[in-house]
Amino acid sequence: MNIKIGLIGAGMIGSDHAFRINDSLKGGIVKAINDINKENAKRLSKELGSAKVFEDPHELINSPEINAVLVCSTGPTHEEFVLASIAAGKYVFCEKPLATSAIACKKIIEAEMKFGKRLVQVGFMRRYDSGYQKLKKAIDDYKIGDVLIMHCVHRNSSVPESYVTEMAVSDSLVHELDAVRWLLKEDYVSAQMILAKKTKYSHEKLHDPQILLLETESGVRIDIEFFHNCQYGYDIQCEVVGSDGIARLPEPESLVIRKNAKKFTKIDPDWKNRFIDAYDIELQEFLDGVSTGNIKGPSSWDGYTAAMASDVCIKAQKSGAIESFSIMQTPEFYK
Numbered sequence: 001m002n003i004k005i006g007l008i009g010a011g012m013i014g015s016d017h018a019f020r021i022n023d024s025l026k027g028g029i030v031k032a033i034n035d036i037n038k039e040n041a042k043r044l045s046k047e048l049g050s051a052k053v054f055e056d057p058h059e060l061i062n063s064p065e066i067n068a069v070l071v072c073s074t075g076p077t078h079e080e081f082v083l084a085s086i087a088a089g090k091y092v093f094c095e096k097p098l099a100t101s102a103i104a105c106k107k108i109i110e111a112e113m114k115f116g117k118r119l120v121q122v123g124f125m126r127r128y129d130s131g132y133q134k135l136k137k138a139i140d141d142y143k144i145g146d147v148l149i150m151h152c153v154h155r156n157s158s159v160p161e162s163y164v165t166e167m168a169v170s171d172s173l174v175h176e177l178d179a180v181r182w183l184l185k186e187d188y189v190s191a192q193m194i195l196a197k198k199t200k201y202s203h204e205k206l207h208d209p210q211i212l213l214l215e216t217e218s219g220v221r222i223d224i225e226f227f228h229n230c231q232y233g234y235d236i237q238c239e240v241v242g243s244d245g246i247a248r249l250p251e252p253e254s255l256v257i258r259k260n261a262k263k264f265t266k267i268d269p270d271w272k273n274r275f276i277d278a279y280d281i282e283l284q285e286f287l288d289g290v291s292t293g294n295i296k297g298p299s300s301w302d303g304y305t306a307a308m309a310s311d312v313c314i315k316a317q318k319s320g321a322i323e324s325f326s327i328m329q330t331p332e333f334y335k
């Protein structure tokens with residue numbers, strides 16, 4: 001039997017996920033759509049041909065025609081829709097960030113624990129990327145010995161005018177904040193943010209590029225360059241320096257052409273393509289989790305720790321100082 005999905009947010013990623021569910025994945029069908037922009041919802045409903053438009057997101061969440069919810073609306077709306085889904089006892093896949101502050105994520109954790117069963121999966125898709133999985137396996141198998149340092153890069157060719165300094169952390173860097181913690185199985189203890197010389201391609205409200213320096217519980221040091229107007233393409237890099245060797249995130253496969261005394265290869269400008277397989281796998285895992293009643297993907301606790309890290313990084317952005325993290329004990333429920 002197909003799981004009937006209600007989608008909130010019919011923008012770029014919401015539409016992609018809807019087509020993925022209907023056309024490529026097994027076990028789900030999008031039956032309801034809500035978007036703050038009704039025209040958007042109508043357009044997607046027409047294109048999909050399987051879903052009706054709900055004007056009220058809460059009506060969609062509580063509809064008996066829906067078994068599970070996909071929250072792909074803007075970050076600040078996530079808390080409300082995830083909490084409403086938990087209150088309705090519905091499984092919910094929430095795009096990152098789980099919520100835009102640690103306080104909001106804490107409310108979600110409390111509601112889920114009170115419900116007594118995992119209902120929420122967070123869209124940290126990098127965990128499903130085959131390159132990241134190979135990197136994790138090399139670390140777990142002690143192939144490079146003790147991890148000492150990590151160098152990460154997160155570059156977008158350009159971002160819209162609405163993209164401001166804080167969003168560089170809460171919308172983009174949040175992926176590294178989750179992925180690095182997942183790779184190392186360690187929490188962070190401190191963060192420092194360095195605002196680099198500003199590119200001429202940025203605007204007044206976005207300081208670009210920036211560098212984050214993180215330290216983990218065992219003393220691993222991580223530097224992350226995040227640059228949102230790099231011009232040349234979407235580029236994610238990660239190098240792990242160990243006591244016995246170095247492991248690098250594989251580059252996406254791309255044809256190399258030699259011509260006119262030049263050697264070149266394409267770099268995709270669009271972030272949606274870089275992790276396209278990972279998106280498929282994460283959503284399939286969500287559908288499988290709903291049908292077996294056992295959600296296994298990134299949890300609300302992962303969403304909470306990433307939001308906590310985001311909050312500390314934003315504080316560090318403003319203060320310019322080294323900011324500390326508070327110690328967190330993972331509740332039994334999420335272990």
Ligand code: ISE
Nearest residue numbers: 154155156171172173175271
């Ligand atoms: C975008 O919103 C994403 O989620 C991408 O994964 C990220 O890499 C990009 O920087 C964000 O703008």
